[in-house]
Every structure is written in structure tokens, then in C-alpha cells.
Amino acid sequence: MLSYLHSIIIFLVSSFKFISVLKEKFILKFSSMGKTGLSPLDPSSFSRPELAKVTNISINLNVNFDRKVLSGNAQLTVEKVDQSVEEVILDSIKLNISSIYDVDTKEKLKFDLSELVPEYGSKLTIQLPKEDKNNYKIGIDYETDPEATGLQWLSPKATAGKKHPYLFSQFQPTHARSVIPCQDTPGVKAPYTATISAPQEFTVLMSAIRDDTKELHNGKLSHFVQKVPMPSYLIALAVGVLDSRQIGPRSHVWCEKEIIEECAFEFANTEHQLKTAEELCGPYVWGIYDLLVLPPSFPYGGMENPCLTFVTPTLLAGDRSLANVIAHEIAHSWTGNLVTNRNFEHFWLNEGFTVFIERKIKGRLESSQSQDFDAFTELSQLNETINLMGKNNPLTQLIVDLKGVHPDDAFSIVPYEKGQTFLRYLETAVGGPSEMEPFLRYYFDTYKFQSIDTDKFKDCFLQYFNNKAIAIKDIDWQKWLYSPGMPPVIPDYDKSLALFCDELIDKFSNWNNEGPLPITLEDKSQLSTFQVIYILQKLCEKPSQQITKLQALNNIFDFDNVKNPEIKFRWFRICLKAHWEDKIDPVFNWINVIGRMKFVRPLYRDLYSWEHTKARAIENFKANRQNMMHVSAYTLAKDLHLDE
Numbered sequence: 001m002l003s004y005l006h007s008i009i010i011f012l013v014s015s016f017k018f019i020s021v022l023k024e025k026f027i028l029k030f031s032s033m034g035k036t037g038l039s040p041l042d043p044s045s046f047s048r049p050e051l052a053k054v055t056n057i058s059i060n061l062n063v064n065f066d067r068k069v070l071s072g073n074a075q076l077t078v079e080k081v082d083q084s085v086e087e088v089i090l091d092s093i094k095l096n097i098s099s100i101y102d103v104d105t106k107e108k109l110k111f112d113l114s115e116l117v118p119e120y121g122s123k124l125t126i127q128l129p130k131e132d133k134n135n136y137k138i139g140i141d142y143e144t145d146p147e148a149t150g151l152q153w154l155s156p157k158a159t160a161g162k163k164h165p166y167l168f169s170q171f172q173p174t175h176a177r178s179v180i181p182c183q184d185t186p187g188v189k190a191p192y193t194a195t196i197s198a199p200q201e202f203t204v205l206m207s208a209i210r211d212d213t214k215e216l217h218n219g220k221l222s223h224f225v226q227k228v229p230m231p232s233y234l235i236a237l238a239v240g241v242l243d244s245r246q247i248g249p250r251s252h253v254w255c256e257k258e259i260i261e262e263c264a265f266e267f268a269n270t271e272h273q274l275k276t277a278e279e280l281c282g283p284y285v286w287g288i289y290d291l292l293v294l295p296p297s298f299p300y301g302g303m304e305n306p307c308l309t310f311v312t313p314t315l316l317a318g319d320r321s322l323a324n325v326i327a328h329e330i331a332h333s334w335t336g337n338l339v340t341n342r343n344f345e346h347f348w349l350n351e352g353f354t355v356f357i358e359r360k361i362k363g364r365l366e367s368s369q370s371q372d373f374d375a376f377t378e379l380s381q382l383n384e385t386i387n388l389m390g391k392n393n394p395l396t397q398l399i400v401d402l403k404g405v406h407p408d409d410a411f412s413i414v415p416y417e418k419g420q421t422f423l424r425y426l427e428t429a430v431g432g433p434s435e436m437e438p439f440l441r442y443y444f445d446t447y448k449f450q451s452i453d454t455d456k457f458k459d460c461f462l463q464y465f466n467n468k469a470i471a472i473k474d475i476d477w478q479k480w481l482y483s484p485g486m487p488p489v490i491p492d493y494d495k496s497l498a499l500f501c502d503e504l505i506d507k508f509s510n511w512n513n514e515g516p517l518p519i520t521l522e523d524k525s526q527l528s529t530f531q532v533i534y535i536l537q538k539l540c541e542k543p544s545q546q547i548t549k550l551q552a553l554n555n556i557f558d559f560d561n562v563k564n565p566e567i568k569f570r571w572f573r574i575c576l577k578a579h580w581e582d583k584i585d586p587v588f589n590w591i592n593v594i595g596r597m598k599f600v601r602p603l604y605r606d607l608y609s610w611e612h613t614k615a616r617a618i619e620n621f622k623a624n625r626q627n628m629m630h631v632s633a634y635t636l637a638k639d640l641h642l643d644e
């Protein structure tokens, strides 16, 4: 009787398991997220790589500056993962597709382009050739829309040279689909090749190794190869009249000729940073590490496009003080580019790790005090951001739910700073850098060329440190990963570089505006750029200051004429908070030139929240939005409540 019962139980359990597996397979295969058709594995993509996946991308495109379009074709190698499927699903936004075919047989293939879902694009379903084989080569002839969200077409007047147009891309998070029909999810990695034809005088650069350039009678063809599999968001393209200068054994800096000297000087330490990163992380697999300094409208500080980091010219402080952004982009060569977040819900795996490594590079090249000082300063910025977003806002969690939320709307410094704080906490728990750094190399080696989620990292960490059961047993993973607001534990950072700054801030705050300002030129001469930034950051977070006090501070620091954008930005914010009318025009002049959202968005928000400048801010945005990249115009419209 007992054994009979036992058999029934085993039968029920295994049937239950079998049904669950079937159910899971069924759900993965047929479910779509509501009416949108977005993937259950990546809420920002229509693609279903778990059924049929793209394993290679090859593009042939012609650059037409007059029409602002790229036209040509993409050839995708597709592998069936589930042998029963008959189609492959891709992402696209406003691609004008003329034909889809089997590259080997030239047979036309049926396809269906779904209705456009704003910001996500259209699901492109392609019927695979009937022939049963492992790999299919699908050709797609198409051209991009002049408003492609991943491209910025600049008129000559928006460049330094003022003579030639310029084109650059920014594909992260989901804009590759506006240029290439592809599985636009970081869960899919593929090598790529590209042949780009452009007018003769232009240089074409991509996030790949350029292996050939052919002069044609009416232009030139540039050919690129990226052998390392990478996600679509790392494909990048720039076309401009460019100059270059070698800055290291594997590095050139590219930019317009007007700023080549400045760029070569500013980024002269790139090879030191690369070597330090390799000591920390392991071999650099991408061959070359070039930098492209873009025109000022580029929306981010830097973008880690493999082989060719894109950077904003706002890093050109003249004193190499902002080179930490280069350390950040170099660190991405491992964190993000080699080991990649499976979808953008796990973006902290890309960015938290990158900031953590960036600061370690700084620690080794400068000092552990400056490494901690950066973390401490940014903690203050994190606090400001979380207050703005709301302490209970689910988007302040490390792992976020992006169902129905576009990644461009979720972006903030939270995954960066809360992520690095978590890693610092883990490092302390396991016994410090001498324990954590070998683990990091093990982690990169274990997951190189893969896309992973947080569970994979957690498993790897727990398995690696299983000999430290007592040390790691109190880690509250749930709280760190899923609770909103500030990090649950703030590390005990070295604050020695903050002490003198805090003294000066107190002196300034306690000064009643009578007698001389108790901060002198001698005090100023003792401060590093980062200490000045820290002081201004703290003043930004305080209630508004009296304009006369700010004038006195300006007499010492000459903030009005400072070149460093990190200083200028915080100074402008303090001035706007004080309702200092003289500063309104300089602020508008600045935000009409630079496009880096880190600076432009808070300044627009400040202008909007001051009744006196609100209407002008809206009017100014409307007049300039056509000169902005899609992501900037899209997010600013929301900041200014114009999307309601």
C-alpha cells in the first residue's frame, strides 16, 4: 500500500513538473505582453531569440546627407533555437523596407510589420525559408527614416568647422532598431561587419576594426569587422570630416581638426588607464581603443562603443580633470561590453560594475582618498536624485520592472551609484579589495561574451565565496536589489578630502554677508577641481543663497569664466536657485549649445520651476528641439510637461 501510494505521489509530482515545463515553453513561445507583442524575456523588445536568433549581422549602407537617410541592406544569419518555429521576429522603428529575401536562393520571403508602438517601434515577423537547415541568411533591403531615433544628422553650423554636415549614432538602449532591422535586445550578441559608402571627404568610423577603405569615383567605401559578439546597442556609426592623432600604442583620438590639439592633450593618459584596467579585469579583447570626440549636441558624457568610445566635448576641461569618464568607458570593455545585462531591468550590472571599476582605476592612478572622495560626492548627488524621483519610486530599485516603462524614461544615476555602493558593500563583507578583485576577474572570465541577469551574478558570487559563509550570510540581497530609495548601508568612505571643503562650506553658510568673505584666494589654491565640484554640489543641495554672497564667492573663484562644465553646471544651478537674473542669458546660451543631458535636463527643470523663466524655457525648447537628438527632445518634453 505504501509503495502504491509512493508511486502515485511520484507520478503526480513528475506530471506536475512535466506540465510546468510544457506551460513555461508554451508561455515563452506564444505569449506576448498584452496587446503590444513585446517579449516576456525583454520588455523593451519584440524579438524572440529563444525561438530563432540572429547570430551574425552584415550591413551595407550608403550615407545620404541631403535626404538624411541611410539606404542599403542588412544580411542577418538566423539560427532556429526551437525547431518547430517558422519565423524570426525582429525589432524595427520606421524602417522603409522594400524587400526581404533568402540571400542564398534570392527567394522572396513573406513578412509582416506590425502597427507602430510609440518609442518601441514595430514588430517585424519574417517567414523563414521552407528548406530545413541550421542557418538561414536573410537579406533585407531598406532605408532609414530621416527622423531615425538612433541618429543625429547635424547641419554644418552645428559643427566646429561649420562647412560640412556630420552624422552620429546613439543606439543604447533601444535605438539600433531605427537603423538596422535586428533583435534589439542586449540578450542577443552577434559579431558584425559593415560596408559604408560616404562622400569622399568624410571619414567613417564604427565600433569595430576598420580593415579597408576604397576610393570610388563618387565617394568612398569603408569596411569594418567586429569579431567579438556584442549586443545591437553597441553598434555605432559616425561620419564627419575628421582628423586623428595617435595617443597610445592602441589608441587614436578622432575629432574635427579645430579641436585636435585640445583632445590629444586631454586624453593623453588613456594608455595608463587601459593598462590599469587590464591589471584589474584581465585581457582587453577588443584590439584597439580609440576615442571619438563628438560635436556638443551628443547627449551623454560618453558611450562605450567597442573599439571607439564616443565622448562629449564637455570633457575638454583643459586640465585632464574629467578623464574619469574615459576610465569609466574603458571599464565598460569588461562590464557591459564583455559581460552584458540580459535586458535593461538589470542595467545596474552594466553601470554599477563600471563605476566600481572606474573608481578602482582612479584609486590606483591617483590615491585611495580620491577614489573614495568621488564615491562620497556622488552619494550626495544620488540622494538629490532619489529625493527628486521619490523615495518609494520603484525606479530607484537596483532591479527595475520595465514592463510598460521605456528604458529612456527609467534612466538615472541610481543604477550607477546605488550599484557601485552595493559592490563596495559586498567587497567589505568578503574582506576588501584583495578578496574582491580576484573574484571580479573570475566573474568576467566566467560570463565573457554572455548576457546575464542578476541571479547569475549572485550565484557566481555565492559559489566563489562559499568558504566565507559567515561573512556573507547577512547580505540582504532582497533589500539591496528590490527596495527603493537610498542604499540600505552606506560604506565608511575615506572623507579626508571632504574635510577642508566642509569647513569652507560652513564658513560660507555662517557668513552673514558683513565684512570680507571668510574664504580666500589662498583657500582656493589648495582645492582640487573635484573639491570645488564637491563644494558646489553641496551648495546646490542647500536652500537658495543670497545673490550678494554668491557675488563675493564668484570674486574669489571666477565661476563665470570657468571652462570646466561640471563646475559651470553647478554654479548655474546655484544662481538660478537664487533667482539671479543676470545669469539667465548665460544659462540659455549654454544649453542651446551643449546637448549633454546630465547638464541640460536639470537646468531646464530649474528654469521651468522658476515662474520668471518658465515660459521662456518652454519657448526655447520648442525653438531648439529640432537640433536635439531624439532622446534629448523626448525626455526634455516630459521634464517640461509638454507631453501631457
Ligand SMILES: CC/C=C\C/C=C\C[C@@H](O)/C=C/C=C/C=C\[C@@H](O)CCCC(=O)O
Binding pocket: 172, 173, 299, 300, 301, 302, 303, 344, 345, 347, 395, 400, 407, 408, 409, 410, 411, 412, 415, 596, 597, 598
Ligand atoms: C534602471 C535603468 C533602466 C534602464 C536604463 C537603460 C538604458 C538607459 C538608456 O537611456 C541609455 C543610456 C546611455 C548611457 C550612456 C552613457 C552614460 O553612462 C552617461 C551618463 C551621464 C553622463 O555622464 O552624461
Ligand SMILES: [Zn+2]
Binding pocket: 328, 332, 350, 351, 354
Ligand atoms: Zn556607463
